[in-house]
Amino acid sequence: MILLPWVSRERFRSTTPRASRRKRAETAEILDTTVVSVNCSLQRARTRLREIRVGLERVSGPSAGEPRAWGERYMTAFAHADIEGLERLLTEDVIMEMPPMLNWFSGRSNYGLFMEWVCFLFSERDEFGRRRRYVFPRSPEHSRRTDQTRETPMTNNRGADEAAIQAVLADSYKAWEAGDADAMVANYTADATAIMTGSLRDSREVIRQNMALAFEGPLAGSSTYNKQLSIRFVGKDAAIVISESAILFAGETEVPADERKVNATWVFEKRDGQWLIAAYHNSPVLTPAQ
Incomplete structure (x- = not known):
C-alpha cells in the first residue's frame, strides 16, 4: 500500500454513530486487536491533537478531481x-x-x-x-x-548510462591494442577481479602487472575482437555486460577459428557518477563438436 500525499477532511469524520462503530470494528479486525483498543488509541490521538492545538478546521481537503x-x-x-x-x-x-x-x-x-x-x-x-x-x-x-x-521495445531511460559503459569498454579495447596496461585498467575499481581459465587476478594492480608482462611478451602487437551480446542494469549503480571476445595476434585481422572465442562477463559499478569495471570473467565458447 502506498499513501499518496493528500489528506481529506472526510476521512476524519463519521456520518453516523453506526458508521463510526462499523469503521472501528473494521480497523480492529485489520490490526488484529479489539474495538476497545482502537477506541483507546483514538482517544489518545484526540488528546494529543488538542495538546498541539490541531483541529479539523485546519485540515483542508483536496479539490474534487x-x-x-x-x-x-x-x-x-x-x-x-x-x-x-x-x-x-x-x-x-x-x-x-x-x-x-x-x-x-x-x-x-x-x-x-x-x-x-x-x-x-x-x-x-x-x-x-x-x-x-x-x-x-x-x-x-x-x-x-x-x-x-x-x-518497438520501450526505452528504459538508461541510454546515457549505456553509452558511458560502452565508452569505458572502447577505451579498454584501444588501450589493449596500444599495449598500454596502465590505460587498460584506468577504469577498473581498485578491488577489481579478473577470472580466466586457470587464473584469478584479485586487484587492479595485479591485473595491470599481468597485462604489462603479457604486452611485452606473447601479446605484443595484439588486439581484440569484441561483440556485445547484452547489457542489463541491476538497480541504479550496477550493470552486467555479456560479450563475445577473442584475441587477435599480431598480423591477424579476424578470428581464425571459433575455438579462440570466449564468452565474457563484465560487471560495472557506478562510483561518484563514473562507471567502472568491478569484475571480469570469461569462458571458452564451445563449438558444436565439443
Whole structure:
C-alpha cells in the first residue's frame, strides 16, 4: 500500500454513530486487536491533537478531481515502468509494504530500487538477449499499445548510462591494442577481479602487472575482437555486460577459428557518477563438436 500525499477532511469524520462503530470494528479486525483498543488509541490521538492545538478546521481537503488525477499519474507511470516518474509522486520519507512480503522499503530511493527490480523481473528478452519492458494492458486501448511495444521495445531511460559503459569498454579495447596496461585498467575499481581459465587476478594492480608482462611478451602487437551480446542494469549503480571476445595476434585481422572465442562477463559499478569495471570473467565458447 502506498499513501499518496493528500489528506481529506472526510476521512476524519463519521456520518453516523453506526458508521463510526462499523469503521472501528473494521480497523480492529485489520490490526488484529479489539474495538476497545482502537477506541483507546483514538482517544489518545484526540488528546494529543488538542495538546498541539490541531483541529479539523485546519485540515483542508483536496479539490474534487485531485486524488483521482494523482492516482492516474501513479498508475500511468507504473504501467510504463517509469521509475523516475513514480519517484516524483512520492514524499522523501515514503514507506512501502507489499504483503505477503515481510520487508518494508523506507525512503524514495529505496522504493525506486525495489521498483527497478520489479520491472526487471517482469520484463522479457528480445532477440538479442536484452531486457525490454511492456505496457501492462488495462483496456483494449492499452492492449493495442502493448502490441505496438512488442514491435518497438520501450526505452528504459538508461541510454546515457549505456553509452558511458560502452565508452569505458572502447577505451579498454584501444588501450589493449596500444599495449598500454596502465590505460587498460584506468577504469577498473581498485578491488577489481579478473577470472580466466586457470587464473584469478584479485586487484587492479595485479591485473595491470599481468597485462604489462603479457604486452611485452606473447601479446605484443595484439588486439581484440569484441561483440556485445547484452547489457542489463541491476538497480541504479550496477550493470552486467555479456560479450563475445577473442584475441587477435599480431598480423591477424579476424578470428581464425571459433575455438579462440570466449564468452565474457563484465560487471560495472557506478562510483561518484563514473562507471567502472568491478569484475571480469570469461569462458571458452564451445563449438558444436565439443
